[in-house]
Amino acid sequence: GAVVSQHPSRVICKSGTSVKIECRSLDFQATTMFWYRQFPKQSLMLMATSNEGSKATYEQGVEKDKFLINHASLTLSTLTVTSAHPEDSSFYICSAPQGEKLFFGSGTQLSVL
Amino acid sequence: AQSVAQPEDQVNVAEGNPLTVKCTYSVSGNPYLFWYVQYPNRGLQFLLKYITGDNLVKGSYGFEAEFNKSQTSFHLKKPSALVSDSALYFCAVRAWGNTPLVFGKGTRLSVIA
DSSP, X not given: OOOEEXXXXXXXXXTTOOEEXXXXXXXXXXXXXXXXXXXXXXXXXXXXXXXXXXXXXEOTTOOTTTEEEEEEETTEEEEEEOSXXXXXXXXXXXXXXXXXXXXXXXXXXXXXX | OOEEEOOOSEEEXXXXXXXXXXXXXXXXXXXXXXXXXXXXXXXXXXXXXXXXXXXXXXXXXXXXXXXXXXXXXXXXXXXXXXGXXXXXXXXEEEOSSSOOOEEOOOEXXXXXX
């Protein structure tokens, strides 16, 4: 079946640095990808919708200058957390639709010290 | 806009007893309904989905869910709970097309031996 690969699975970084998370659809093309964030013991909240060849659509309250999304090809979307701070520590997970199905990456646990 | 309600933060059940995790939804048009499970420090695992057809959907690990259009519900059930079923369960809904999943807040299931 279709697979979405997300890397890295875990990253620890210093406050003020930037972190890039990659999400790849391995055997299908994804014109759209979704980025979610999950704080401890909370639900998954949609951050933004990534669109191949155009600007991402951000949900209300999500800073687009802080969470940079690039969807440069039909199989790759990246989320860059710029100038990360401890409050950005969270579990980030991407997903890509294929028809009525939605495939998830394995997630990235970001810890900002 | 879509929304999902999981009215119970926590469900406790004895091993071997039947379990139910409740979910109600709101969506324009026909709903696509999903259940996911999340184990500690891990990503989401797909359990089952309802797209169309039989209202009773069978999924992984012996779980099933019943789509009830009149009550806008999609409760997750299992006839006999296992301790290993203890995890965080998310109900989710999406509309047709390249639309994101909207997740409920999650229900923590504890199966006690």
